[in-house]
Amino acid sequence: MTLAGAASLTGNGRAITFALFIAFVCVTLAITVWARMHTDGAVDFYAGGRKFSGPQNGLALAGDHMSAASFLGIAGIIALSGYDGLLYSVGFLVAWLPVLLLVELMRNTGRFTMADVLARRVRRQSSVRIAAAVSTVTVSVFSLIAQMVGAGALVTLLLGVRPGASFLGMSAGTAEVVTIVVVGALMTSYVTFGGMKGTTWVQIVKTALLMFGAALMTVLVLGRFGFDLSRLLGAAAGASGKGHAFLEPGLRYGRDVAGHSSRTLFDKLDFVSLALALVLGTAGLPHIVTRFYTVPDARAARTSVNWAIGLVGAFYLMTIALGFGATALVGRREILARDPAGNTAAPLLARELGRHVAGRIGGDVMLAFVASVTFATILAVVAGLVMASATSLAHDYFGNVLMLGRPRERQEVAVARFAAILVGAVAIVPAVFARHLNVAFLVALAFAMAASANLPAIVLSLFWRRFNATGMVAGIYGGLAASIVLVVFSPVVSGKVDPVTGQSLSLFPKGTDFHWFPLDNPGLVSIPFGFLCAVAGTFLRRGESDPDRYAELSVRSLTGAGAH
Amino acid sequence: MAIRNDERFAILKGRSRRLALIILSTFLGWYFLYVLAAAFARDVMAYRLFGNVNVALVSGLLQFVAVFVLAWRYTRHARAVLDPLAAQIVADAEERVDEAVHRRAAGSSAVSYGTAFGDERPYLGPTPPDGTTSYPGPTPPDGMVAYPGPTPPDGMPLTGGTR
Numbered sequence: 001m002t003l004a005g006a007a008s009l010t011g012n013g014r015a016i017t018f019a020l021f022i023a024f025v026c027v028t029l030a031i032t033v034w035a036r037m038h039t040d041g042a043v044d045f046y047a048g049g050r051k052f053s054g055p056q057n058g059l060a061l062a063g064d065h066m067s068a069a070s071f072l073g074i075a076g077i078i079a080l081s082g083y084d085g086l087l088y089s090v091g092f093l094v095a096w097l098p099v100l101l102l103v104e105l106m107r108n109t110g111r112f113t114m115a116d117v118l119a120r121r122v123r124r125q126s127s128v129r130i131a132a133a134v135s136t137v138t139v140s141v142f143s144l145i146a147q148m149v150g151a152g153a154l155v156t157l158l159l160g161v162r163p164g165a166s167f168l169g170m171s172a173g174t175a176e177v178v179t180i181v182v183v184g185a186l187m188t189s190y191v192t193f194g195g196m197k198g199t200t201w202v203q204i205v206k207t208a209l210l211m212f213g214a215a216l217m218t219v220l221v222l223g224r225f226g227f228d229l230s231r232l233l234g235a236a237a238g239a240s241g242k243g244h245a246f247l248e249p250g251l252r253y254g255r256d257v258a259g260h261s262s263r264t265l266f267d268k269l270d271f272v273s274l275a276l277a278l279v280l281g282t283a284g285l286p287h288i289v290t291r292f293y294t295v296p297d298a299r300a301a302r303t304s305v306n307w308a309i310g311l312v313g314a315f316y317l318m319t320i321a322l323g324f325g326a327t328a329l330v331g332r333r334e335i336l337a338r339d340p341a342g343n344t345a346a347p348l349l350a351r352e353l354g355r356h357v358a359g360r361i362g363g364d365v366m367l368a369f370v371a372s373v374t375f376a377t378i379l380a381v382v383a384g385l386v387m388a389s390a391t392s393l394a395h396d397y398f399g400n401v402l403m404l405g406r407p408r409e410r411q412e413v414a415v416a417r418f419a420a421i422l423v424g425a426v427a428i429v430p431a432v433f434a435r436h437l438n439v440a441f442l443v444a445l446a447f448a449m450a451a452s453a454n455l456p457a458i459v460l461s462l463f464w465r466r467f468n469a470t471g472m473v474a475g476i477y478g479g480l481a482a483s484i485v486l487v488v489f490s491p492v493v494s495g496k497v498d499p500v501t502g503q504s505l506s507l508f509p510k511g512t513d514f515h516w517f518p519l520d521n522p523g524l525v526s527i528p529f530g531f532l533c534a535v536a537g538t539f540l541r542r543g544e545s546d547p548d549r550y551a552e553l554s555v556r557s558l559t560g561a562g563a564h
Numbered sequence: 565m566a567i568r569n570d571e572r573f574a575i576l577k578g579r580s581r582r583l584a585l586i587i588l589s590t591f592l593g594w595y596f597l598y599v600l601a602a603a604f605a606r607d608v609m610a611y612r613l614f615g616n617v618n619v620a621l622v623s624g625l626l627q628f629v630a631v632f633v634l635a636w637r638y639t640r641h642a643r644a645v646l647d648p649l650a651a652q653i654v655a656d657a658e659e660r661v662d663e664a665v666h667r668r669a670a671g672s673s674a675v676s677y678g679t680a681f682g683d684e685r686p687y688l689g690p691t692p693p694d695g696t697t698s699y700p701g702p703t704p705p706d707g708m709v710a711y712p713g714p715t716p717p718d719g720m721p722l723t724g725g726t727r
């Protein structure tokens with residue numbers, strides 16, 4: 001990620017930011033220690049003892065969903081591309097409706113992971129458990145790498161470590177590596193020691209901070225425009241240099257390329273593909289699914305999803321004001337100059353708002369606050385992802401495959417703690433090496449993988465009488481492979497060149513071009529392909545189908561009889 | 565009689581599926597209408613309604629409203645119709661288990677929890693009391709060995725789950 005200039009935190013600002021970082025780390029470590037003392041056994045470790053209330057779990061669910069990519073990222077996209085940022089955030093919100101429709105059924109039939117639901121449909125679990133663990137870990141590790149690379153870039157950016165300058169004696173490059181390693185080590189310790197209890201409370205604290213920060217900034221922005229939305233939009237359109245096109249779709253997604261009707265069509269299909277993956281992916285994300293099991297029953301799980309919908313919806317509504325506000329008050333050019341991806345739009349806006357209220361110090365304080373909220377967000381989201389992978393590795397693979405479903409509980413929890421360290425290490429190393437690459441596409445890829453591999457298995461398990469083990473395995477591997485292969489041969493990996501600057505917009509440098517798949521986002525093809533594999537696999541071994549187990553699963557899923 | 569053979573369970577299943585389908589088709593239709601309009605009907609989206617507020621912005625905000633309304637409708641219906649029905653079905657099934665346990669304590673033959681819930685392997689005994697058939701399916705699939713222990717397998721609820 002190129003950091004052209006920095007968001008210039010200097011002197012005071014840096015000290016305040018640093019103090020707030022440390023304060024947050026201390027609070028979360030205290031939570032972790034508390035959680036460690038109150039964690040005893042698998043239900044505590046994997047599911048926080050199933051004692052969280054609906055609203056608490058709703059805060060945590062919303063927190064798992066709102067990464068730094070959605071706070072800084074969406075505000076940034078709105079600030080730079082206007083309306084298309086709103087279009088993007090709508091996809092993230094609508095995605096919660098499929099979650100709402102599935103949550104009770106999954107809560108009633110599973111114990112800790114998605115694989116628990118699938119395993120109820122089959123006689124021999126091993127292959128299904130392994131497939132589910134593979135897809136869980138793959139999805140989580142890809143998102144982890146994206147989060148940690150982003151964390152490195154963001155923190156150095158927010159702390160204002162310029163390339164060439166130094167911070168606490170470190171150059172920008174070292175500071176990035178140190179950030180990645182520190183974030184990785186911290187979140188691994190949250191999970192290893194705190195388990196689901198620790199992770200959930202960290203998530204709750206973070207969501208509260210994030211919502212408070214966003215609400216404060218929204219009120220300040222709207223106040224500057226006399227609480228008149230139309231005036232805010234007008235000012236944003238004026239300052240964007242794009243006029244009214246800024247308030248209409250098409251600056252970022254589905255661009256019209258004059259004279260190239262096929263490219264225009266692919267651009268638009270690419271956008272539809274992204275929308276599809278966003279909407280269907282959330283319900284299959286492992287770190288969201290493991291959260292269904294931290295509440296006492298299905299009713300509480302439903303309440304928590306409703307809370308998450310309210311919080312996430314309110315949050316994205318606020319980012320609209322923040323994004324347009326950043327354009328109007330800071331200016332598109334200035335934001336672009338700091339970071340071409342627009343990630344500094346929200347921090348710059350915070351400084352501008354603070355400065356307007358309380359002068360220079362006010363600006364420093366607001367910027368420091370937003371920077372630390374971002375840091376908290378990254379830590380909490382990363383911890384959630386590690387938690388999901390560790391749970392799947394220990395519960396699905398170790399407990400139900402290696403130990404044939406009869407592990408000693410202590411043993412399984414110990415393995416989960418170890419797995420957290422392993423996953424942390426596995427994510428830190430590539431993140432350090434990939435820190436200069438543009439890995440933002442990994443987030444979209446994770447959604448596409450979740451929608452193509454996990455969702456078919458979940459939905460067909462719950463609703464299709466004939467679905468069987470072969471179908472599950474085929475669907476999971478087929479969907480996973482399709483999304484990865486399509487992305488490798490897509491323009492995000494090779495062959496996309498900026499028409500204006502001539503620089504490579506892909507992972508590989510200019511000159512390398514082996515792409516044949518025209519879309520950036522694989523969802524439009526890989527999601528139907530995942531479903532197709534699942535159905536084909538089922539018909540391949542018809543004899544395996546077990547209608548009796550389907551009847552049992554329906555009873556459990558709908559009535560909650562026998563739920564854990 | 566097992567839950568799965570309970571007429572009311574068929575009703576519950578039908579109602580819950582219908583509700584899910586209605587919600588699903590409504591939001592997918594509405595959302596993709598919006599996405600396709602943003603991609604292919606830009607003139608319509610650019611139409612200005614008042615001030616700087618155009619159709620694009622209003623339809624974007626309406627997506628938020630739709631999500632909130634659909635979530636609220638789903639929850640209201642689930643609470644009013646599905647939850648009570650599910651609770652009733654489970655409660656009746658539990659009652660049947662309790663009665664059977666009672667009889668067993670009084671010296672009759674062993675109980676099959678499986679028969680009451682229809683979702684678990686038969687518990688112990690060869691024949692359940694008073695002539696109800698033990699297992700609704702043809703034969704229990706293999707791997708469903710009778711559970712030897714005194715407690716029902718796999719967290720079977722004696723006190724029951726709620727929906």
